Amino acid sequence: MSERPSGRTDNALRPVTIETGFSTHAEGSALIRVGGTEVLCTASVETRVPPFLRGQGQGWVTAEYGMLPRATHTRGSREAARGKQSGRTQEIQRLIGRSLRACVDLKALGECMITLDCDVLNADGGTRCASITGAWVALAIALEGMGKSKALTGQVAAVSCGLTAAGPVLDLDYAEDSSAQADTNFVLTADGGIVEIQGTAEDRPFRPEEFQILFDLAQKGTKELFAVQKEALARKKG
């Protein structure tokens, strides 16, 4: 079995940092860097809810995802110019929204809406997982600012694991992601719960035993991410 392109061990995350307050206007913001991947996550609070929730005394959390045209190796076309969001973009932003709603008590939130915008400034694999991990921090800051920290019912982070030429590994970078035989994203909570699992065979179907190894790696990886999230929040409060 070959080495990982980055030289990392199989269960090593890339260096992760989360910087809060990058956005001047947002009620909460977090600029997360996972290796060469960099995502700006902002939480915007509005005193309205979507039509389907009006008058029900509960709030809503939703997400939008975007990638700057030159976040990638070759320039991609701008979705605003093309006139529509790709299926991939919509799939990702639906995932982010579901993942964050899973850790919010919408009744306790009250009639307001929080939109999490995750915009990729630089991409090197794992942008959807970085978005979820960063968005949780932006959300926590926004809720604190609203005096509604109690509506936050859990801590959520995400990481991808995959079967590569170097075997099952944690936290795929772009080089690994584009050649993996299988790629699985795990969105987990700090108390060991599952929020989302998305596993995909790219090249060949994979075995239940292989899945279990990937799951174990993800649990190890998210444990480290939870610590980074907490430090970022602690630094902010100073």
Add this chain to the structure above:
Amino acid sequence: MSERPSGRTDNALRPVTIETGFSTHAEGSALIRVGGTEVLCTASVETRVPPFLRGQGQGWVTAEYGMLPRATHTRGSREAARGKQSGRTQEIQRLIGRSLRACVDLKALGECMITLDCDVLNADGGTRCASITGAWVALAIALEGMGKSKALTGQVAAVSCGLTAAGPVLDLDYAEDSSAQADTNFVLTADGGIVEIQGTAEDRPFRPEEFQILFDLAQKGTKELFAVQKEALARKKG
């Protein structure tokens, strides 16, 4: 724990039938009924490939998904009239395409494209899983007609399992799906491989042990679906 709305036991599929040849013109077609869910799956063969594959001596398999406006309890707006496919539609058709590509040797297929159209005529939960299970039959028929049965490298079927008021159950119907605490779709192969796993916590994060039970139910359920698929193909040749 309460009973299932349909009175089924926890590990019981709804009645499943697959009727081939419903479509007059398609190279392969299967009308699949899973309880009250009914999906028309057609396989269309074209002697061209998408631009990104031109001249590479391999083929492509893709899928499109749609729902008739009144397949559901209340009429939904027609996506063609609204001018775009919803994020949900795009997510589903990307899933169907990936799932079927996982059981085709694209090199052996040669330079042609097979489009699997899955159109829901009546919906009662589980339409994406029924689409995958039916599309595999339509695909198998089309490949046989092309004299390329060898390009079909596996048998694929899909089923949803979830955590409901009746506990962990197999094959959610609409009543169960709309109130489940967690919903997981499994796309598996007849030889025990995993093609796709999509697990989502709807109400609260769920436990790894619960996930394992759902996985076991799915393996039991797909075993039965594989038999129905084979019978449908056998009847056709009959």
Add this chain to the structure above:
Amino acid sequence: MSERPSGRTDNALRPVTIETGFSTHAEGSALIRVGGTEVLCTASVETRVPPFLRGQGQGWVTAEYGMLPRATHTRGSREAARGKQSGRTQEIQRLIGRSLRACVDLKALGECMITLDCDVLNADGGTRCASITGAWVALAIALEGMGKSKALTGQVAAVSCGLTAAGPVLDLDYAEDSSAQADTNFVLTADGGIVEIQGTAEDRPFRPEEFQILFDLAQKGTKELFAVQKEALARKKG
């Protein structure tokens, strides 16, 4: 003069059947088969009216038309994926809507809206006429279910006639339609009234005398369609 491709006599309809209740959820539904053409017609009742009719104490009847991508010999692109309905689709659904409104007393209907969805599952010519003939049955069932059968002021059916290599003939199939010199759709009422006439010279202008022969054929053909519609309704009550 040559024979018709199907061997039919000049004034013979193709076999016509109408099956009610195919749709599980719709307030009325009819699956009409005219030879190889098969259209699923559903009537959906909503307790709202379009903005331009609000507060006027009357209802509305409208229609939408679609064709499954592989209803035709070669796969057509999905209108939802392309992002717009073709001019042909819009023209047809406007025709269906006008035709059905012509047999409904909108005041007697009261403030509600009935949408007739006509989706072509298999196409072999004459889809717009089959849609109108089937939609009338779906509409009648829906109105009966609402206890508003009195709002139905007439019986409407449609058939196409054309000038072909076999002379003027009734009920063109695809082979005839694509090579006809003239093609005329007649939407008529059971008491001999004209709801719509759409005549088009495809190859050369045609003569008033020829038009009269086509009109006579249409009157003969719709008489038979009216009987099939009535039988379908009677069987349902049966």
Add this chain to the structure above:
Amino acid sequence: MSERPSGRTDNALRPVTIETGFSTHAEGSALIRVGGTEVLCTASVETRVPPFLRGQGQGWVTAEYGMLPRATHTRGSREAARGKQSGRTQEIQRLIGRSLRACVDLKALGECMITLDCDVLNADGGTRCASITGAWVALAIALEGMGKSKALTGQVAAVSCGLTAAGPVLDLDYAEDSSAQADTNFVLTADGGIVEIQGTAEDRPFRPEEFQILFDLAQKGTKELFAVQKEALARKKG
């Protein structure tokens, strides 16, 4: 029976004038006025054909229709700003295109495309018929300029007739059109042929005898329009 709003007799056209050369750049142009309706028709010649005709040694004639936002009593929204053409617009431009193709020998035209743009500057009913009548003049001028007058195989004009409170009448203006019980557009050739008939019951189905009266009125009316078209062409040659 009441009088017509305009005081015209039942078989009287509104005053019709056709002015050629209004457009500076077009290969042919005609500004047609039918009472208060005013349409600018231009014929543009391009040395290309649509993809489906490439390399077949024949040409194509097509049409586009538009209405200035304030051509009507109350301002309509601009279709370019709304981002799509209405069903009505598409239906009309398809009708204009078919009508003009019916009087052109596409083989004799050779591999080129003529686009007829019909833009309504002021609207007072009958805009589609005025468009067809004017477009024929623009087309004839363009063909003459190309030295291909022989490709013009007939003379086409259009008029609407309807059943109004004043009985069956020729050439409906807006006041009549918006309250007619039935409205029928006839596109006829100078030698008595039928190119298109579009009859629509607005209020109640109408009788075959009534249709015949409308047809007779249309034949009388188009006879006068053919004369106006010829005079316009003759004046141009001077």
Add this chain to the structure above:
Amino acid sequence: MSERPSGRTDNALRPVTIETGFSTHAEGSALIRVGGTEVLCTASVETRVPPFLRGQGQGWVTAEYGMLPRATHTRGSREAARGKQSGRTQEIQRLIGRSLRACVDLKALGECMITLDCDVLNADGGTRCASITGAWVALAIALEGMGKSKALTGQVAAVSCGLTAAGPVLDLDYAEDSSAQADTNFVLTADGGIVEIQGTAEDRPFRPEEFQILFDLAQKGTKELFAVQKEALARKKG
């Protein structure tokens, strides 16, 4: 230095005429001809304001711009058919709107909206300037008809100047515009104020002294345009 293509002196406008009342239905209209450029400007009054102004006791003035497909040397595609307005169109209509709002007291106007539609029938350069100059006349007529002439606080006209092979010149026609080194549009008021200046280097940056010469030419040119506007209004009152 060479002569201007039209033979005009450097500070000569093309012949300018403004005809009022061309539009039958609009509350104000002006057909302006500047040489070969011809624009129909209509002012439509509606008793509503855009959402962002509701309940604020003031009105709004906005503009839309369009070009008939064959207003130009070669046919351009119809924006309604393409499904969106080009960046150029949007830029121009925003300019027209701002320019006209600059001469209206929106408080004095009261809660209503005036839309200025500027549609180019024939184009030979300078269409945005002709639109502004014509739209002012249409607006003045509409305001007078509403009894709100006092809301009109100034007189506005526009002209383009540029650096060409013939040196700095007034009122570029198409031949000059398409080869100018710099092109500057001036929207000025009759009392010497600046409403808009848009100067663009096409080929090379230009010097402040050159800009000053263009500005002087524009002041001379708009003085003549103000006179033509006044005459048009005076003729109308007769």
Add this chain to the structure above:
Amino acid sequence: MSERPSGRTDNALRPVTIETGFSTHAEGSALIRVGGTEVLCTASVETRVPPFLRGQGQGWVTAEYGMLPRATHTRGSREAARGKQSGRTQEIQRLIGRSLRACVDLKALGECMITLDCDVLNADGGTRCASITGAWVALAIALEGMGKSKALTGQVAAVSCGLTAAGPVLDLDYAEDSSAQADTNFVLTADGGIVEIQGTAEDRPFRPEEFQILFDLAQKGTKELFAVQKEALARKKG
């Protein structure tokens, strides 16, 4: 006359910094901060030209502009989600493109295309001017990397000036911009040339003398911006 909201003197720029290399993948990048406004500018090089330039032996420079949804005080809707770019966005990106083309010798560039993406991360007024100033740095870096620095024929920067409650001032921030009587953007070259001038009266037409003062301020301000640009490039070469 009142003081400026920021306390700056009338001819003082906000603090300006330009950081190169922020983007991992782009051939050139500059993150420009002008007070609270922050724009990421990237230059992407592709070996193709737009269709209208093919085979002409010259290159092209174009620009796209975007704003993150929460770059502003209140969250704006995402243009990709709305499905189109606003008129404002298109106007700005056309301006950026023209401004940068004015300092490139497209023949010397050869057959390739450089796209300048300017994405606003935080907005506090003057985003279009900051985009131009930053994009010039990204462009210079990309050209140097291509070995084509000679194709860069000039140095371009932009600044806005306006008439505010504090009189004519340099470099408007958001508070000033949203209440200015007039707002003028100047795109100038280091050798004193004019690339673009866009002056707009917001509240009342302004006088030529006022315009001259704004022009003088802009020349002072851009002189300082040219120095910042040069320092950023020098630091990069280190």
